[in-house]
Amino acid sequence: MRIHISTNEGVPIYLQIVNQVKYLVASGRLSAGEELPPIRVLAEQLVVNPNTVARAYRELEGAGLVEKRRTAGTYVADNGSRLARGERLKILAERIDALLAESRQLGVSLEDVLDLIRKRDVVMRNGEEGGGS
Template structure:
């Protein structure tokens, strides 16, 4: 599972984590009945406090995307209530490919994100429908 938390972002870490996990469920990268990593293990892996991960899991549970089963862990529900369009699925795939390529090149996340932001900024017309 590839999750990136940007400590310099304006979005709080728990929200970054929640959004990425929701995207993984929506795109099918986390399948129904799949167990999420234990809170402490994921917190340690991401360099976050366990309470931060717990909050993200709690918000996903409130949204009906995952369910906590006590000591057994947290699991994606059988039928997550998350709609995911074809365009969003293609965007998620493109993002995965970009991240893989950046990693192969030995580029860290901040540098890769800067390259992506620079590419967007260099586009004279951000809306392809008006072109």
């Protein structure tokens, strides 16, 4: 499980961990029953206070995404896969919002953005690299 934190984002570290674990579950990179790193191990990897990781794990547990097993660690909950579609759509909605905001700032119309998305989809499906407009 790879998590990257940024102190420059203005987003609390525990929330960055929560969001990234949600993304990993939603994208299928973490599946039901898979164990998350122990709190102390992840805290050492991220160079953060273990309480920060513990808070993130509590948030994830409260959301039903993970479950603690006594003396056995923290695991992705079985119902995590049911949340996956909703989480994927939520992640995409946030990225779409950012894209739309940026396109408005650049003076690019919605029609041009949609056309560019379609073109990029064709490029990606064909396995080509690069190329934009």
